[in-house]
Amino acid sequence: MGTDKMPAALEVLQQSFKQAMRGFAGAVSVVTVADPLNESERSGFTATSVSSFSATPPMVVASMKATSSSAALLQRTRRFGVNLLREEQQAIAQRFTGFGGEAGLERYGSDAWTQLLADGAPVLVDAVVAMDCEVDELLERHGHYLIIGRVREIRVAQEAPAPLLYWQGRYTRLAETRAC
Incomplete structure (x- = not known):
């Protein structure tokens, strides 16, 4: 049975999965990668897949496509930055998707x-949270890398600005919070 056609049931399941995942609101981060010895060699990508992995030691997890322009650079440098974006930083998020043709620097x-x-990745000066991380492990599965990173340094914005969110296929913001 040498067919390239996906079974109909699997295709339906994948479409249902994509629709279901749109219901999970995610904080929007930009993951940055750079060669500390070559200022012009930079890359990065927009991610809603960043989350905590462990508090002891402090570690995060994120995912990226294996075909991402950042993949080879991250494998080589083993350093990355996580930048939790403010709600007004949608243009940065969009630029780091690369959908507009922007690449690298x-x-x-x-x-x-x-x-x-000194040997870290670039971080946004005005991010809600900025973290400098070192790759602990890169796992390749199903065309993606699962990045497990050890946090080396953290900066949190003093005034606690609202983060940019992604939900139902679009950028959005937090509603006013109420005590439950």
Whole structure:
């Protein structure tokens, strides 16, 4: 049975899964990757897949497509930044998707970037949360990498600005919170 056609039941399940996952609101982060020895060699991607993995030691987990322009650079440098975006930073999120044709250093635009550590990845100066991480493990499964990263340094914005969210296929913001 050498057919490239996906069984109808699997195709239906995959479409249902995609629709179901749109119901999970996710905080929007930009994951940055750079060669600390070559300032012009930078990449990065937008992710809603960033989450905590462990508090002891502090670790995060994220996923990216194995075909991402950031994959080879991350494998080589083993360093990445996590930038939780503010609700007004939708343009940054969009630029890091690469859907507009931006690649590499171009994705960084004219936004203010810094490093938390001398050998670290770039982080946004005004991110809600910025973390410098080191790859602990990269697992390749089903065309994606699961990135497990050890947090090396953290900066949290003082005024606790609202994060940018992604839900039902679009960027959105938190509603006013009420005590339950």
